Amino acid sequence: MSGRALPVLTPLTAPLARLTGGAPITPKLLRTEVLAGLVVALALIPEAISFSIIAGVDPSVGLFASFTMAVTIAIVGGRPAMISAATGAIALVVAPLAREHGLGYLVAAVILGGVFQVALGALGVARLMRFVPRSVMVGFVNALAILIFMAQVPELIDVPWPVYPLVGGALTLMVFFPRLTKAVPAPLVSIVILTALTIGAGIAVPTVGDKGALPSSLPAPGLPDVPFTLDTLKLIAPYALALALVGLMESLMTAKLVDDITDTHSGKTRESIGQGIANIVTGFFGGMGGCAMIGQTMINVKNGARTRISTFLAGAFLMILCIVFGPIVSDIPMAALVAVMVLVAFGTFDWHSVAPATLKRMPIGETTVMVVTVAVVVATDNLAIGVVVGSITAMVIFARRVAHLVNVSAVHDPDGTQAVYCVTGELFFASSNDLVSQFDYPGDPDHIVIDLTAAHIWDASSVAALDAITTKYAARGKTVQIIGLNEPSARMHDTLSGELTSGH
Secondary structure: OOOOOOOOOOOOHHHHHHHHOOOOOOHHHHHHHHHHHHHHHHHHHHHHHHHHHHHOOOHHHHHHHHHHHHHHHHHHOOOOOOOEEOOHHHHHHHHHHHHHHOHHHHHHHHHHHHHHHHHHHHOOHHHHHHHOOHHHHHHHHHHHHHHHHHHHHHHHOOOOOOHHHHHHHHHHHHHHHHHOOOOOOHHHHHHHHHHHHHHHHOOOOOEHHHHOOOOOOOOOOOOOOOOOOHHHHHHHHHHHHHHHHHHHHHHHHHHHHHHHHHOOOOOHHHHHHHHHHHHHHHHHOOOOOOEEOHHHHHHHHHOOOOOHHHHHHHHHHHHHHHHOOHHHHHOOEHHHHHHHHHHHHHHHOOHHHHOHHHHHHOOHHHHHHHHHHHHHHHHHOOHHHHHHHHHHHHHHHHHHHHHOOOEEEEEEOOOOOEEEEEEEEEEOOOOHHHOHHHOOOOOOOOEEEEEEEEEEEOOHHHHHHHHHHHHHHHOOOOEEEEEOOOHHHHHHHHHHOOOOOOOO
């Protein structure tokens, strides 16, 4: 036994230990997490209200969703420091349902969507993230930065002129303040100073309160106000599935992004299940559902947060700010929050990816995938659609590239009794299409050897192509011998050869 004392988990430190993932709880860590969570909470308020408007529901519905999502995911989620709350992507999915059938059906869809997410997480859908190429990830990040910036533009149009110097002053403060000290997040300092300035000087500019009324009490749990019938299930199921897929896509992409930034690993399956649980809880509290918020996550991470404490506190502070400090929060100028998000957008964009030197060295296919991802995301205002289209584009380009890597070389025997063809490359549906045309059927001798030592059979299309070659030679009274198959290729060929045509 060593003399070192083991840490004692008190009723206070035990839940904190779970939120930190086992990391030591120090005053510095707590200060960083508390301040980061406070900044995120302030940034969440106008966003949640805006997303509520998009969804066609009362602002309190979005604010309650942000509170319950953040608090729940901090306990059951897999990615420390990631912020989950009401989002624009989810708002767009559920808006038609809320508009045509009311809030009760929206809440029911959120609960069912959470159930779908738990099921998809348990089935291992998170493993699909390995098929997202780097070029898509870069496009995703750049598109995200563009969307964050574009979302701030309406706050800078048709506004009183003092908004512009306030935004400029806030940006200047956030850039230079960290050179003095990093003990307090520069965005928080900026928000406090601009709020004090506008109130003290009586400057009339748009404020958080102009976005909508803040709630005055905590949400209460309850069942959705819908008939529990098969017709209701048929109505909400498509929206619930769309919510589940979009939410998981954004959350997993955000988790991967934070993994890269913080150089840490997170449990994607746990995150998928956690997102589902958070949406179920949110639905029972009357919220509009949500998923990972990339902009707020970037604020959190950039301010030094690395644990779930900041995520939990972001949700807790959100309700405290709304209920206890509602009048003060309502007076925060939108210019301060716009400046925060503009700086986040600038820091999120991968400027190295568009540098002339990088573009010159990068294969044209990689650049094309990145551009397609960005274009689709910006055009649709939907990160999930952009990632899917970008991934499909990458797969098509990859398939075309690999299809041209198959080579067939003929080596005729000196005595003219046989012809040997050496096939090199990966045989699959794209590359095997041209395989049949690379043999000299009428000019070859009676015995043909096809050497596949340097090739691999991946699918039934390749077996069918080899069968077609054998059939063409057999029609001329010639025999074909296939040699050099590795074990997986031989197993597939033996199983499928002769079984892929109808025979008439």
